[in-house]
Structures are given as C-alpha cells and as structure tokens.
Amino acid sequence: MTGFGDRILGLGLLVLAVAYGWAAQQWPEPFGGAEGVGPETFPTILSVVLVAGSLYLMIKPDPDARWPVGKSALELLVSVLVLVVYALLLEPLGFVIATTLAVGTLSWRMGAAPKRAFLTGLGSAVVVFVLFNYGLSLSLPAGLLEVH
Amino acid sequence: METLGFLMEGFAVALTPYNLMFALFGAFVFCLPGLGPANGVAILIPLAFTLGLPPETAMILLTAVYAGAMYGGRISSILLNIPGDEPAMMTCLDGYPMARKGRAADALAVSAIASFSGGLIGTIGLIMLAPVLARFALTFGPAEYFALFLLAFATLGGITGKNPMKTVIAAALGIMISTVGIDISTGTQRYTFGVLELYEGIDFILAIVGLFAISELLFFVEHRMGEGREKMQVGKLSLSLKELVTTIPTQLRGGILGFISGVLPGAGASLGSFISYTLEKQVVGKKGRFGEGALVPMLTLGVPGSGTTAVLLAMLISLNITPGPLMFTQNADIVWGVIAALLIGNVLLLVLNIPLVGFFVRLLSVPPMYLLPIVTMVAFVGIYSISHSTFDLYFMIAFGIAGYFLRKLEIPLVPIILGLLLGPEMEKNLGHALVLSDGDWSILWGSPLAIGLWTVAGLGLVLPYLVGPLLRRRMNAAIKESPVSD
Numbered sequence: 001m002t003g004f005g006d007r008i009l010g011l012g013l014l015v016l017a018v019a020y021g022w023a024a025q026q027w028p029e030p031f032g033g034a035e036g037v038g039p040e041t042f043p044t045i046l047s048v049v050l051v052a053g054s055l056y057l058m059i060k061p062d063p064d065a066r067w068p069v070g071k072s073a074l075e076l077l078v079s080v081l082v083l084v085v086y087a088l089l090l091e092p093l094g095f096v097i098a099t100t101l102a103v104g105t106l107s108w109r110m111g112a113a114p115k116r117a118f119l120t121g122l123g124s125a126v127v128v129f130v131l132f133n134y135g136l137s138l139s140l141p142a143g144l145l146e147v148h
Numbered sequence: 149m150e151t152l153g154f155l156m157e158g159f160a161v162a163l164t165p166y167n168l169m170f171a172l173f174g175a176f177v178f179c180l181p182g183l184g185p186a187n188g189v190a191i192l193i194p195l196a197f198t199l200g201l202p203p204e205t206a207m208i209l210l211t212a213v214y215a216g217a218m219y220g221g222r223i224s225s226i227l228l229n230i231p232g233d234e235p236a237m238m239t240c241l242d243g244y245p246m247a248r249k250g251r252a253a254d255a256l257a258v259s260a261i262a263s264f265s266g267g268l269i270g271t272i273g274l275i276m277l278a279p280v281l282a283r284f285a286l287t288f289g290p291a292e293y294f295a296l297f298l299l300a301f302a303t304l305g306g307i308t309g310k311n312p313m314k315t316v317i318a319a320a321l322g323i324m325i326s327t328v329g330i331d332i333s334t335g336t337q338r339y340t341f342g343v344l345e346l347y348e349g350i351d352f353i354l355a356i357v358g359l360f361a362i363s364e365l366l367f368f369v370e371h372r373m374g375e376g377r378e379k380m381q382v383g384k385l386s387l388s389l390k391e392l393v394t395t396i397p398t399q400l401r402g403g404i405l406g407f408i409s410g411v412l413p414g415a416g417a418s419l420g421s422f423i424s425y426t427l428e429k430q431v432v433g434k435k436g437r438f439g440e441g442a443l444v445p446m447l448t449l450g451v452p453g454s455g456t457t458a459v460l461l462a463m464l465i466s467l468n469i470t471p472g473p474l475m476f477t478q479n480a481d482i483v484w485g486v487i488a489a490l491l492i493g494n495v496l497l498l499v500l501n502i503p504l505v506g507f508f509v510r511l512l513s514v515p516p517m518y519l520l521p522i523v524t525m526v527a528f529v530g531i532y533s534i535s536h537s538t539f540d541l542y543f544m545i546a547f548g549i550a551g552y553f554l555r556k557l558e559i560p561l562v563p564i565i566l567g568l569l570l571g572p573e574m575e576k577n578l579g580h581a582l583v584l585s586d587g588d589w590s591i592l593w594g595s596p597l598a599i600g601l602w603t604v605a606g607l608g609l610v611l612p613y614l615v616g617p618l619l620r621r622r623m624n625a626a627i628k629e630s631p632v633s634d
Binding site: 005006009013020023024027028037038039041042043046049050053054056057062065067068072075076079080083084086087088090091095099102103106107109110111112116117120121124125128132140 | 362
C-alpha cells in the first residue's frame with residue numbers, strides 16, 4: 001500500500017490531537033471566572049486544527065519515503081543509543097571520559113579508523129573542557145577525574 | 149539631533165579598549181561552526197553576570213558573540229546544512245546547494261557582505277525610526293498581531309514544503325509544544341504531568357538543537373551506510389565585483405523588509421527572513437537567475453531586524469529593562485549604547501570575515517565523520533551548560549529522533565520552531581483581543597488592517613497549492629534546459 005507512512009503518522013497525530021484537546025477540557029475553571037479566554041481556549045483551537053490536518057493526511061497521503069533497512073537501520077539505532085548513554089554517563093564518568101567514548105564511537109561508526117576516532121574524541125573533549133572550565137568558568141562535570 | 153547626541157555617547161562607551169577587547173573575543177570564539185547564536189548568547193548571558201561585567205561591556209560582548217555566532221551559523225548552514233539558528237535556516241536552502249557545486253567560498257563571502265549590509269540597514273533604520281517607533285507600535289492592536297502571526301505561518305507554506313497541509317500540521321505541533329508549562333495569565337498547569345522540569349515550558353533552544361543538529365547526525369549515519377555522501381568541494385573564491393553589484397538591490401530589499409518586520413515586536417526574527425526569502429525567490433525567479441544557485445538568496449542571512457532584535461531583547465531583559473516603545477525614553481543611555489555596539493560589531497565582523505573565509509573553509513574540510521560527532525558534542529555542552537541538567541539532554545535527543553522521522557515524512561521542521569517561538573505571543577494577543585471585545589471573536593477581523601492580514605495569510609496558504617504544481621513543472625523544465633544542473 002502506498003502512503004503507509006503518512007497514514008500511520010496521521011493516525012498518531014489524530015490520537016495526539018484528541019488527547020491534547022480532551023486534556024484541555026479537564027482543567028479547573030481558573031480562579032475568578034473566565035474572562036474571554038481561559039487556559040483551554042487556545043489549546044482547543046489547536047486541537048481542532050490538528051484533527052483536521054491528521055484526517056487530511058490519512059485521506060490523501062503522500063508517497064512513501066525510503067526507510068532504512070538492515071545494516072543502516074542498525075547503525076541508526078546504535079547512534080541513538082550512543083547519544084542516550086552519553087547523556088547518562090556525562091555526570092558519573094565526567095565530561096572528558098564520556099565525551100572521548102561518545103565522540104570516538106560515533107566517528108568510528110561513521111567510518112574513521114578506531115584509533116584516530118578515539119584520539120579525536122579525547123582531543124576535542126580536553127579542548128572543550130579546558131575552554132569551558134578555565135576560559136569561560138562554566139563548569140562541566142569532572143566526574144572520575146575530579147581532584148579532591 | 150538629540151538622537152545623534154545619544155549615538156555619539158554610545159560610541160564613546162563602545163570604543164574603549166576594554167570593551168573592544170571583549171568584542172574581539174566574542175566575535176572570534178563563537179565563529180566556531182555548530183555553536184549557533186542562540187547557544188552562544190544563552191551561554192554568555194550567565195557568564196556576563198558571573199564575571200561582574202558592567203552593563204555596557206556585557207552588552208557589547210553579547211553583541212559580538214551574537215554577530216560572530218551568526219557568521220559561524222552561516223558557515224555550518226552552507227557547508228553542513230545545519231542551521232545555527234532560525235534566521236539562518238534560509239541559508240541552508242540555497243547555501244548548501246551552492247557549496248555542493250563547489251562554490252562554498254563564494255557563498256560564505258556573499259553571506260558576510262549581505263549580513264553586513266543587512267545589519268547596517270537595520271541599525272540605521274532603528275536610529276531613524278526610534279522616535280517614530282513608539283507611535284507606530286500603538287496602531288497595531290492585539291487582533292492585528294494575531295493575524296500577523298498567522299501570516300507568518302502562511303508564508304511558510306510556499307517555501308518549506310510541497311504539501312501546505314503538512315506546513316499547517318507542523319505549525320500546530322510547534323504551537324502545541326509551546327503551550328506546555330504554567331499558563332502565564334491564569335497559572336493553570338498545562339500538560340506538565342506533574343514533572344517539575346516542564347513547569348517553565350520547553351526551551352526552544354532544546355528543540356532547535358535537537359530537531360536540526362541531532363537529526364542531521366542521524367541522517368548522515370543513514371546515508372553514509374546507504375550510498376555515501378558527496379565530498380564537499382570548497383573551491384576558490386571566484387566571486388567578481390560585478391556579481392556582487394548585482395546583489396545590491398536584493399540586499400537593499402532584504403534589509404528593508406527585514407527591518408520592517410523586525411520592528412514589530414515578537415514578529416522579528418523568523419518572519420523577516422522568511423518573507424524576504426519568498427519575495428526574492430519571486431523577484432529573481434522572474435529574471436531567470438533562480439535556477440543557477442543564485443547568490444541572491446544569501447541576503448536572507450542579512451535580515452537585520454531579525455536575529456538582532458532577539459538578542460537585543462535577551463540583553464535588555466537580562467538588564468531588567470522592559471522592552472517596548474517606552475524604553476527609548478526611559479532607558480535612553482543603555483539603548484543607544486546597544487545600538488552603537490551593533491554598528492561597531494557589524495563593521496568588525498566584515499573586517500574579520502573576508503580574510504577569514506579561507507581559514508573557515510579549511511576548518512570545515514575536516515571530514516564529516518570527525519566533524520559531526522564533535523558538533524554533536526558541542527550541542528550537548530551548550531544544552532548542558534544552560535541548566536546543568538541531563539533531563540534537558542534526553543529531551544534534546546527525543547527532539548532529534550522526532551526530527552528524523554518528521555523529516556523522513558516530509559513534515560517541515562521550520563514551522564515547528566516558528567510555532568514554538570511565536571506560540572506564547574499568539575496566545576497572549578488572542579487573549580488580549582478577546583478581553584478587549586468582551587469575548588466577541590469578530591474582533592479578530594474587526595479592522596481593515598486585520599482583514600488585510602487575514603486575506604494575505606489565506607492567499608499565502610492556498611496559492612502554493614494551486615500554483616505550486618505548475619511552478620514545479622516549469623522549474624523542472626528549466627533545469628533540463630540549462631547545462632549547469634544539479
């Protein structure tokens with residue numbers, strides 16, 4: 001079936017729009033009564049617009065895009081995972097170690113030689129760390145490397 | 149005459165060696181590609197306070213950072229297709245294809261000059277208009293502002309995508325994101341789900357960095373695995389004086405248009421660059437220069453009132469000055485100091501830009517497999533140093549993933565960002581209008597000015613739908629005819 005992507009998106013947006021609009025109707029009347037507009041007025045309008053838009057998408061979808069399959073889908077998942085793990089480890093491991101690992105892994109997966117990739121990671125991590133902590137005095141977490 | 153006197157005082161402040169030093173520092177450091185003006189300024193505002201800089205020095209530093217970062221943003225827009233901030237998004241549309249044709253150096257040089265003339269026109273306009281501004285702003289009521297915002301979204305339809313309905317969806321999504329948080333006028337918690345981090349709403353910087361930088365990384369990963377990516381040929385600077393001269397009318401139009409939309413509070417940044425981009429596309433398109441990767445569209449970066457107003461606002465708010473028509477009388481000294489700083493910043497940047505084009509181009513010939521991870525890391529650093537919370541980082545990644553899927557499905561990202569930025573103002577103006585009219589909705593189209601804006605907005609949304617297919621057919625034909633094709 002063509003237009004599969006748009007139909008799925010339309011369905012998702014329709015659910016979102018209805019939930020968004022419904023939630024707006026549940027808010028308590030603001031203190032002092034409604035003066036022209038309440039907190040729900042604007043969201044209600046938006047919800048109606050999005051319902052119309054999502055229905056249109058489902059009725060008249062555009063042709064499908066080419067979705068990644070196999071290896072490139074896997075590489076995409078790996079990249080997202082690296083980003084999430086980077087955010088997760090930034091504070092416990094400290095900026096320099098976490099960045100070396102994250103930048104290194106990313107550029108290695110993008111096709112750089114592993115050694116050069118991780119050296120790039122280390123180099124950029126140290127430069128940015130020094131620049132921010134000493135140059136701009138905005139502290140990035142030192143983590144394991146913290147001097148007590 | 150009084151105006152000139154103020155300006156001279158502003159210059160005296162801005163030109164002291166101490167302040168000049170900060171200006172140079174700011175302009176240089178934040179030229180680094182990938183660190184957009186929004187990030188640059190956001191990082192620097194806290195810094196200016198921690199260092200205890202006097203207000204005028206702080207302002208000059210921020211102005212220089214802003215100008216430097218704008219240039220940096222253009223570099224990454226042109227060479228990597230990552231816009232540094234929202235006015236620079238337009239740069240991607242034409243700068244990137246130009247760079248792919250090996251004319252990156254030209255694109256950078258033109259963008260430097262365009263932004264100089266744009267900035268200059270904007271600043272001169274501000275100086276001339278300042279006294280009139282107060283009176284003019286008063287004729288625009290809340291209903292007119294509301295219609296103006298709609299117009300901003302409608303103009304996007306023509307340029308950002310093939311399917312206007314997808315523009316509408318994107319704009320609605322953006323505005324919806326902007327409604328998260330505590331409602332300013334009533335204090336109601338909206339869509340916060342009890343999460344503390346959501347009470348103050350979603351920072352648009354998170355969304356911009358996530359939707360663009362992170363999704364760009366994902367796109368690169370996908371395509372490298374698929375068919376590989378073209379190597380960027382930078383090429384020599386082959387821009388002749390004659391070519392530059394041909395862009396002057398465009399720069400003038402862009403500058404003036406940008407300035408006009410720039411002086412309308414809240415409408416400034418993005419609106420100006422979009423409208424002038426669309427206009428130029430039409431004007432230039434007729435002369436048949438459009439298909440050849442014309443230099444002209446670069447002017448959009450030059451839209452002055454645009455980003456400049458945003459920075460002005462950020463600076464003013466951080467200095468505890470309420471922006472508005474009254475500030476020209478109440479805080480005249482500071483306002484004129486800022487204006488002088490803007491002028492100096494513009495001159496400084498032009499002087500730095502032209503000789504540095506070669507340097508930046510070399511900087512960016514670093515292969516993307518090293519550069520993109522580093523840019524991503526800088527994005528993490530920028531977001532992390534705003535609030536020192538990893539929560540924001542997860543949010544940014546989520547925006548990145550969403551951006552990837554939306555781009556795949558051809559939902560344009562620009563209206564989302566615009567919706568996020570303009571949403572709160574739109575709602576505020578809607579509220580004010582309805583309070584003024586006692587809940588009568590017809591006030592929204594109750595004045596000739598408002599009706600005019602609605603009409604143009606409607607046309608902007610419908611016309612591309614009717615004319616679009618025809619135009620695209622013609623463009624395809626033109627591309628086939630010309631020997632220089634993509």
